[in-house]
Amino acid sequence: MPRGFMQEDFLHYVWQHQYFDKTQLRTEQGDDVVVLRPGFRNADAGPDFLNARLVLGDVEWNGAVEIHLFASDWHRHQHQTDKKYDQVVLHVVLTADQPVHRTDGTEVPVLALAPRLAPTLLAAYEALLTAPAPDLLPCAAALPTVPELTRLMMVERVLLERVADKAEQVQDLHAQTGHDWEMTAWLVLAAGFGFKKNTEALTQLAQALPLPVLRRHRHGLRQTEALLFGQAGLLPPAAEAPDAYCAELRREYDFLAHKYQLMDSALPAHTWNFLRLRPANFPTVRLAQLAAVLHAQSRLFQPLLDAPTVATLEKLLLVPVSEYWRRHYRPGVPAAGAVPALGRSSAHLLISNVVVPLRVAHARSLDNQAAVEAAVDLLAQLPREQNSVLAPYEALQFRHRTAADSQGLLALHRGYCQPRRCLHCAIGSRILQRNVPTAR
Structure with a gap:
């Protein structure tokens, strides 16, 4: 499979969820493989998955898993000279094009997934990655297969992500002002x-x-x-x-x-x-x-914080x-x-983009979860927004009744649909999951 089509992120997804055929699973060196635990994604420098638990041949290993499209990427990234990668017990790749070694010269077991990926899964992934018409969702054609509950939960999740991101920006401003909430309110407003x-x-x-x-x-x-x-x-x-x-x-x-x-x-x-x-x-x-x-x-600050209603x-x-x-x-x-x-619509945008993040930031500084939820609930009291970004979501039957829905859909568009982060989206994940053979 050509390097240009596949993204390494897809192999991370496949390994994390174990979406590949594990029948007679063997390394390129000929050892049988049993995956007891795929490990946990590493957000810091070093191997991609930590604390994996694997049986290779007759030996059980606890260690790291590194993932690349090609085995030769190990050398291209200079892992053979980096001691952080000495803990890797399995190198998972799409294509095994050469053996790789740790800093001490020992060979790293390699597992090639290319022959073990279901064609239906690859086709669904390619459809998401290469869908035309940038004004539509990459998953538009497959959306009828996604339950409404999955859509609702994803929009709610990204709404909370969006509010949290904005609140963090307010908290950063608050720190820059010497923890002066009045000055923070002025800057944000x-x-x-x-x-x-x-x-x-x-x-x-x-x-x-x-x-x-x-x-x-x-x-x-x-x-x-x-x-x-x-x-x-x-x-x-x-x-x-x-x-x-x-x-x-x-x-x-x-x-x-x-x-x-x-x-x-x-x-x-x-x-x-x-x-x-x-x-x-x-x-x-x-x-x-x-x-x-x-x-x-x-x-x-205090009036914006204490106002009880829209x-x-x-x-x-x-x-x-x-x-x-x-x-x-x-x-x-x-x-x-x-x-x-x-206008009232402009005032509502100010409430969404100024008042709610300000209140959430203040509530988080007090570790007051009830106040955080009350601030987010304020969005549900506002009418929905209307703009060209949101129109395609309405056309595809996403729920869009209040500003909470609007903010969630905007977050979905900017954080997932536009950059095509379908693998990190519950909707995209559901579409891919449907294309994984039951027995694998």
């Missing part, structure tokens, strides 16, 4: 208002604009806007301001920037992405919305912007009509 296209820019802005300064001036919405827009690099000099309001913001910013020594950390205007964004998503509009939230709240969180986030930003998408450029306010 600001990034959330970037809505993907400007997430990095808003993260930089939040880091460049000290929260204590914003707090000190939050009672004046105009000062809050001056700090945000000025530090963002989006205000021209007062002498070049397109209108009186922008000139006033710039003068206010210049005064505050001098007072708090902010100028050196101000962002250049080219940091921000306007291209291919609808005007309602312009970063200037999002900054005005963020300014309104900051102006309305004396604190960020409706309460909506009230925290859906705050009217200043009169100027109800009529402008960009400084000095009046809109033809009213500028749309932050």
Whole structure:
């Protein structure tokens, strides 16, 4: 079988689940093989499986198993000079093309699986690996054979993985802030208002604009806007301001920037992405919305943590912007009509991507599993998301009722379907399992 078709990960999967014909199993050296325990996957450097228990000939061995597509890969990876691989008692390969040895020169027993893999299993694996149409799932053609319960359990599993990953990012931020939850909430909320296209820019802005300064001036919405827009690099000099309001913001910013020594950390205007964004998503509009939230709240963390319902969180986030930003998408450029306010769908994205990870991170820091579950349950109170990534899953009859389903399907797509990690997915594994002969 050509090297290009097969991936080593598939042999790991086959060995872990013992999905091969074990009739008269023998090494290339002629010793009978009995697998008592295949071992446990090793996530660190060294052999692929540890603590395997095997009978080779008349001797029982406890040791490691190394897996390659070709036996010669042992030498290609320089294992013959690495003492970590001296513990290998069996070298499992697709094709045995040459003998291999440990550092002391002793030969490693080799087991070749190529003649022992069921053609149906190989065909199912190839179908997953080479399925066309990138907008569909690799397993789309075989999905009718997968029970709905398997789908539901996989989506729930990856939802928890996604939430845990986001919570870990929040915990990292929390550590970087010196374990200041208020500062953490500011950084996470600001990034959330970037809505993907400007997430990095808003993260930089939040880091460049000290929260204590914003707090000190939050009672004046105009000062809050001056700090945000000025530090963002989006205000021209007062002498070049397109209108009186922008000139006033710039003068206010210049005064505050001098007072708090902010100028050196101000962002250049080219940091921000306007291209291919609808005007309602312009970063200037999002900054005005963020300014309104900051102006309305004396604190960020505790209200986001304690809000009991989605409706309460909506009230925290859906705050009217200043009169100027109800009529402008960009400084000095009046809109033809009213500028749309932050919508409920955007507020729901902020709850999903900011509030839930923030709450989970805080609950994990207290080792409060009940609070973790309550935070995740908040997603089930939100309506489902609608986007082009999720549409194919709906078409293939995946359950999609709430934001919890949306987040789970997004995690499935980005973590498993798009990179074709079918071997690590319960759905892909079920499809392959159906193609393994019962007697093996």
